[in-house]
Amino acid sequence: MNGMSRPGNLDLDLLRSFVHIAETGSFTRAGEIVGRTQSAVSMQMQRLETIAGKPLLVRGKGGMVRLTQDGSYLLSYAQEMLELNDKIWAVFQGESPSSRIVPDDYALPIKAQREAFTMQVMVTLLTNRKFSEANALIMRYVENHTMVNPKEINQKDDDLIMSLLSMLEYISINFLSNSMDRNIILRQRKSGLLRTYQVLKNYIPYKRQAWGRLNAYRSFEEVIKNYILVDSKISDYAANGAEPALDASS
Known part of the structure; x- marks a missing residue:
């Protein structure tokens, strides 16, 4: 052993909810997309912030949610991780990643x-x-x-x-x-x-x-x-x- 601590692991389910919150600006809408209640998504974000050791989201007036500077930093990496995960999953499910079609209104509010x-x-x-x-x-x-x-x-x-x-x-x-x-x-x-x-x-x-x-x-x-x-x-x-x-x- 070289004395270095092992890195922790980020939970992809937490990251997926985090990305949808960033994309929609809403805990409720993100919950609808991932199939969880608003309170469950809030608990997920608490866990993610505990893992990160930093605040990632701030609730504003009217229920609007915005990213902190650390949240913005995490977002681009979270998107890349989820994209790679989804491509690998598609291959093992017998799908061609390039042929997967994402509807125009996917994860979007009216x-x-x-x-x-x-x-x-x-x-x-x-x-x-x-x-x-x-x-x-x-x-x-x-x-x-x-x-x-x-x-x-x-x-x-x-x-x-x-x-x-x-x-x-x-x-x-x-x-x-x-x-x-x-x-x-x-x-x-x-x-x-x-x-x-x-x-x-x-x-x-x-x-x-x-x-x-x-x-x-x-x-x-x-x-x-x-x-x-x-x-x-x-x-x-x-x-x-x-x-x-x-x-x-x-």
């Missing part, structure tokens, strides 16, 4: 629920003090036409930016999975999302390298590149390197 969930998240972004401070910080960089230099910012600003990015990644994950109402996001926050991305273009890869996590904030980037930059004016910016007008409308 339209009204998506709209309500989206608006709850938007209200949090607009009214939560920490996110408001982070947005004000980003807007100062926008107004000065500069980008965040991750090597020069102080710890407080670094914490604000990571919190904001964690929320934006959470929004992007739900946006891409159709759990959120895309029209609300694109109509109300399109230019704000782009400006935030522009300011943090150097910060994001720096954090990826520092953490050794190549997929950090990938969903946010995907939303920007595949849904925000499709606008003709913004696409011209991407092609020519000219900064678009940073007006308040979208």
Whole structure:
């Protein structure tokens, strides 16, 4: 023995419930998907947080659930673990993983629920003090036409930016999975999302390298590149390197 302790094991059932909570923003909806009661799912999350030794989820006003910074960190790995598990399981069940079809409405709330969930998240972004401070910080960089230099910012600003990015990644994950109402996001926050991305273009890869996590904030980037930059004016910016007008409308 070399004196090193053996690593613990993460329960895939716990991770599956955790991922569905992140995707739907609801303990109740996640419970419906995995076939458990809301209280049973809550107990699962308590066990998962005990194993992780850190809080992963925070319940907000109106029953909205958001990820903590550690929860956001866990989410991408949990999704990868479940995807690999499901592929292996499909093979041993005689299925071809590539041929498995996931219905478009799988694990998604109905339209009204998506709209309500989206608006709850938007209200949090607009009214939560920490996110408001982070947005004000980003807007100062926008107004000065500069980008965040991750090597020069102080710890407080670094914490604000990571919190904001964690929320934006959470929004992007739900946006891409159709759990959120895309029209609300694109109509109300399109230019704000782009400006935030522009300011943090150097910060994001720096954090990826520092953490050794190549997929950090990938969903946010995907939303920007595949849904925000499709606008003709913004696409011209991407092609020519000219900064678009940073007006308040979208």
